[in-house]
Amino acid sequence: MTTAEKFVTDLAHGVFAHAALRNDFYRLWMGQALDFGGVAVFARNYLARTVNTSTMVALSLLSTDDVRAKTEIAKNLHSEFGYGNPDKAHISLLRGFLASLLTRLRGAPVELALLERMPLLPTTARFIARQRELYTRPDAASVLGTLLAQEWLAYSMLTRLYEGARNYMPLFRDIDEFHEHCEYFYVHIGDAEKAHKEQAIRSAAIICGDDPAARERVREGFNGFLEITAAYWAGIHDAIVGRRAEAA
Numbered sequence: 001m002t003t004a005e006k007f008v009t010d011l012a013h014g015v016f017a018h019a020a021l022r023n024d025f026y027r028l029w030m031g032q033a034l035d036f037g038g039v040a041v042f043a044r045n046y047l048a049r050t051v052n053t054s055t056m057v058a059l060s061l062l063s064t065d066d067v068r069a070k071t072e073i074a075k076n077l078h079s080e081f082g083y084g085n086p087d088k089a090h091i092s093l094l095r096g097f098l099a100s101l102l103t104r105l106r107g108a109p110v111e112l113a114l115l116e117r118m119p120l121l122p123t124t125a126r127f128i129a130r131q132r133e134l135y136t137r138p139d140a141a142s143v144l145g146t147l148l149a150q151e152w153l154a155y156s157m158l159t160r161l162y163e164g165a166r167n168y169m170p171l172f173r174d175i176d177e178f179h180e181h182c183e184y185f186y187v188h189i190g191d192a193e194k195a196h197k198e199q200a201i202r203s204a205a206i207i208c209g210d211d212p213a214a215r216e217r218v219r220e221g222f223n224g225f226l227e228i229t230a231a232y233w234a235g236i237h238d239a240i241v242g243r244r245a246e247a248a
Contacts, residue, residue, distance in 0.1 A: 004205040007215055011145075011222055012152040012201060020149075020229035021156055025237035029164035036105040038240045043098045044115050045124040045236050051091055052128060054080040056150065059135040063143035064207060072203040073147070076196050093184035097165075100181045104171035123235025130228045134221060141214040144204040145221025151200040153229060158188045 001009070015021050028034075029042070057080060061073040082088030095112055102110040120128075134146040162185040172178040208214035 002205060004209050004215075005201060008148065008201050008204045008208070008218065011219060012148055012197070014222075015149065015152045015156065015226065018226050018230065020153055020226040020233070023230060023233045023237070025233040025240075026160045026164075028237055028240065030160060030167075033167040034240065036102065037243055039102060039105055040115060040118065041121075041239050041243065042236055043102060044118045045121050045232075045239075047094065047098060047112070047116070048120055048124055049127060049131075049232065050094055052131065053150075054089075054091070056131060056135045057147070059132075060143050060147045060203075063135075063137075064140035064203075066140070066206055069140070069144065069203040069206045072199040072206075076151070076199050079195065088187070090184065090187065093187060097181055097184045101165070101168055101171075104168070121235045121239055123231055127228050127232040131225070134224050134228075137221070139217055141204075141207050141217035142221035144200070144207050145218035145223075146225045147221075148200045148204045148218065149222045149225035149229075151196040153226075154188070155197060158185055161185065162189065 034042070054077065057073060057077045061070055061077060064070060064073075078084075080090050082090070082092070086092060098115070099110060099112055102115070131146075135143055137143055162182065165182065165185065169175065169178045172181070204218050208218045
């Protein structure tokens with residue numbers, strides 16, 4: 001491991017102590033099944049965020065002229081689009097899971113087009129705007145620091161979202177049907193996000209090398225993404241809990 005890779009790896013491990021990962025939303029989601037309205041709040045705001053993921057990865061590809069870094073990012077982007085199969089693109093798999101879950105909770109078909117007409121939470125709108133700002137900075141080190149945070153949060157985020165999804169297993173016909181609808185989680189947990197984490201390490205290390213100033217810009221982008229992510233999940237948590245309080 002080079003000194004640059006060690007710096008980036010040590011930085012990446014900071015996600016595990018941050019509120020972007022250790023937060024009340026994950027505890028709520030994993031701890032119990034929510035009603036249709038609570039899951040709809042999550043689904044609306046998670047889909048609005050996730051639909052931009054591949055665009056953010058593409059922006060990080062454009063941020064650098066280093067062919068080695070571009071190669072690592074391109075692997076990530078190819079995975080996001082299902083390795084060329086649109087039905088296996090990650091966003092397609094997510095749409096399928098959310099539609100199946102909401103349909104079972106409601107007891108009637110739910111079209112995601114209707115879900116997408118729900119208003120976004122202000123915290124989600126701020127996340128989306130701030131995320132694009134971070135990914136369009138005219139500095140590759142900062143952008144790849146942002147990508148590093150995104151990818152190192154993603155694996156742990158998806159394990160937690162999957163554990164929460166298991167609370168809804170009784171809504172499905174049997175255990176096999178439940179797992180048939182969980183490909184979105186399995187493609188990430190089993191392969192994609194583990195690879196993306198290592199690709200993000202390599203691309204950030206290539207860009208910053210032994211340059212202290214570049215390393216600080218990597219850190220700045222990394223911390224910026226953690227901060228907006230923590231606020232994003234806090235907003236979803238508060239909205240779900242607030243619904244309950246109003247209904248009580």
